[in-house]
Amino acid sequence: MYEVVLVDDEEIFLEYMQQAIDWPAYDCRICASHTNGLKALEYIITNRPDIVFLDINIPNMDGIEVCEKIRAAGLDTSIVITTAHDEFSFAYKAIKMDIVDYMLKPFTTQELEDVLQKVLKRLPSKDFSFHSSETAKPKKMKEQWLLQQIEYYIAAHYTETDLTIGKIAEALRFENSYLRRIYKRATGITITQKIEMLRIQQAKELLESGSYSNREIAERVGYSDQYYFSKRFKQLCQDTPTDYRKKN
Template identity: 40%
Template structure:
């Protein structure tokens, strides 16, 4: 069922059109009315209509000007014009603003119903095309988050799906850690209209935001919303990024999963700042595992295997980016190995 907005400055004609058509029979659930273009725009802001049927000649703002404003503001409604014999010359201008059809006054109920049937068909086609575009967009963004994409191929696909150049469209990126139920994701997406896509797994949900939004502020609001009913750790990456950078940023957030799961209570954090702590935790865990392995080998009298294990680990330590960590680990293992022997 669709919603229609009738715009006509003549009260009698407006009431006649509103009251003499069986709207429900023609697939219309709600009928709104406006006496001028300005009120029509206010009505569209309050109650978005799928179909606008407007007179062409009206004082203040003509039907053509109203249609141009509707198109400029991006309202996705279909437009039908009402016209009299003496303003038929306006029809050419009407179709330049993508009008679907027009009704010539005086019109019959049958003519209105035939027009509505045509408009409903156009709406159904638009819905199918919109669904196809949204599906393709979701698939493209999901791939960009999960796999490193070749920039040129991504640029080509992005242009085809979004109709924009890769560099022109940027995204903020936020992670909600833990299993996030479908209803929670729906609530988040409903409240924050700037969320372009949500990628969900068992451990983490990654949210892509329109680039104009403040990532930090949005992350805080989401974390605060979840705090009472479903506490979750929430992380974000600073900045707004093109699609070819999304995999790297998503990996940074995914690498913070262990850190996020051990937060008690769940915290809000910037992944750029937590990366060092995560890296430290990983190396300290590895150090402990190596020590336990050396103890086991020594206890079993396997001296050569112990030496080889220590040698392999020393080699790995050389690749650490932070000198103080490398030195600390090397010294501790050397001392530990010496004591054991």
């Protein structure tokens, strides 16, 4: 997947960028977002992402200077400038630094998609033909593969008390929101519900064995709090763990 970095001094705009389009559908992954020009530059130089969406007005080092230093470092990263100021001088400087495009904020989802497609057509080793029947089958296969990977990861880690959707997304290198959407659409339940279903099923088996206390079972199936475990067990099974043990 192509690595994308977002840089903007407004957290709310970074969030908009992350959610505005389905990045993985374009074979892209947002690997980092920054509100600080200097930190953004350090990350870009070290990690060499494929694409950077870069706001001009950012603290510590403005976007134009970040562009200059990226090019001075010899990186051919595709850069898209974003700014709320419609000034020709900015655009002129951007063109001189081989910027792919220049976007005036606020821009629409469609405008963002159009620019992203323009960027991707410049990148090597991929022939992009978006929104056509030719891409439907590979996209479906990718989603099926991803669904399988989510299931495998949950099965291997559901007993860990710190398991979260964010942790799964980081391990699989996909966006959190994309994982949630793909999984819910394919299974009809959320990832969180799946994790809890496995935990409760395992708890039932341990309760039926009669070998462990409620506290031990809670820890073994991924609950750090015995009382929360008992509460959730009753909500989902209509019995407390103790009552379930007696009946079974």
